[in-house]
Amino acid sequence: MHEKCGVVGIALDDRDAARPLYYSLYALQHRGQESAGIITHDGFQQHDHVEMGLVGDAFAPDDLASLNGANGIGHVRYPTAGSVDSSCAQPFSVSFKSGSLGLSHNGNLVNAGEIREELAELGHAFTSDGDTEVIAHDLARNLLEADLVRAVKRTMSRIHGSYSLTIMHDETVMGVRDPEGNRPLCIGELKDGYVLASESAAIDTLDGELVRDVRPGELVVLHDDGSGYDTYQLIEQENTAHCFFEHVYFARPDSTIDEKLVYDVRRELGRSLWEESGIESDVVLPVPDSGRAFASGYAEAAQDAGRDIEFAEGLMKNRYVGRTFIMPTQDERERAVRLKLNPIKSTIEGRTVTIIDDSIVRGTTSNQLVELLRDAGAEAVHVRIGAPKILAPCYMGIDMATREELIGAEKGVDEIREEIGADSLSYLSIDAVAGALETSESDLCLGCVTGEYPYEIEGEETDRDVQRPVIGGGEVSADD
DSSP, X not given: OOOOOEEEEXXXXXXXXXXXXXXXXXXXXXXOOSEXXXXXXXXXXXXXXXXXXXXXXHOOHHHHHTOOSSEEEEEEXXXXXXXXXXXXXXXXXXXXXXXXXXXXXXXXXXXXXXXXXHHHXXXXXXXXXXXXXXXXXXXXXXXXXXXXXXXXXXXXXXXXXXXXXXXXXXXXXXXXXXXXXXXXXXXXXXXXEEEEESSHHHHHXXXXXXXXXXXXTEEEEEOTTSSOEEEEEOOOXXXXXXXTHIIIIISOTTOEETTEEHHHHHHHHHHHHHHHHOOOOSEEEEOTTTHHHHHHHHHHXXXXXXXXXXXXXXXXXXXXXXXXXXXXXXXXXXXXXXXXEEEOHHHHTTSEEEEEESOOSSSHHHHHHHHHHHHTTOSEEEEEXXXXXXXXXXXXXXXXXXXXXXXXXXXXXXXXXXXXXXXXXXXXXXXXHHHHXXXXXXXXXXXXXXXXXXXXXXXXXXXXXXXXXXXXXXXXXXXX
8 A cells, every 4th residue: 555645735924835835745745755746826826836756856945935925735646546747746737717726636536537528528628647637627617607615516516536625726725625524634723824734743843733624525715814714514424434544554643633643543453453362472563664553552451451561663664765566576575675674683583473563455565574573583473453454445545456466355364364474363353443533433434444435436335325426418517
């Protein structure tokens, strides 16, 4: 799995927004490393700079200096729909009769192709194959016929899937969260303005205060002078579909998402992991970095239960090694695991080890980790996973393996244990995830661990009564 995208929008009183946007994108860099971009508006015209690469590589001092204006939006991208090239880098911008429009998108639409085909027949020319441009064109068309709020509502009624958006219409910055709340988005207050961001960690970076999460189906419009914001509940659903993997893996542990600090949730998941499948061992090791909070909670629960189990850092991470999927051969991908992680033998040698990770996707990395620990002298290696078994792909914005590649799609737990070479293997239950998040399973997106999705996806089962919008068959018009 790879990270999703990160979005941000800022409206300030009387200073340029470019540098705060730049700092915010740095805080969201973990959500996407393929491209970074900023759009600002100075009250007269729009300015933009979008480049491939990391935030630090995409912007030079002169680039920031040219982004004039106290209002703007930004984006870091990991592609889950569209090509890996500059044509799909964001924010995406269009100019049309009613002004300029910029849009940053985190998530994935299920029906982008249908809307693209309809708009193309109506004369819209597309420059990319990404779903973000589809949203931008649909919104631009609706803005020709309706005011801002009605235009956004019309577009929301047509797009089906997961999305958190920051949008800029001329100098007005706004944020939208899909009706199921699948992707995170929050509001923060600064000393001289307001910010919308995928995670609260970006607000912290700007010395701001988290106000609250944007509600599912809500539009938030920041005042152009940074003095406040207006909200509009455009769509309401009976149930949400929050992505539980935000708390398990994707979000920074210091972020608060849907009123839950990610670090606290991961520790509680670790405690539940011990309660459900704890096993006697000499030492508990996290797989850095996402396994750390799980392992801490697991070890603490074991110690509370009177077990003499040590929590230790037994794997050191080399942070200067790139992603293993860019390695051209399987042998090189396996070697990359050893480049990334090096065992501390004194912690491992001659001891029984429980290793805690957030997930098993293909199984290759887990196999290498178990082998690494055995080579370091572990007498036994037990694997515990702080999430349920992944058995189906994600269509909502996580670049996950296909069913054919997912080890959990066809294999049972014991078969996976044998495949990765562990002495024992256990996953966390879905009930425990819902308990740690203090929510109902019906308010979570669990598609990747149940095979049933909160959206209508061709060829897949749904876990609720949901109807995909009917697209096509006439002119597009903005409803009241």
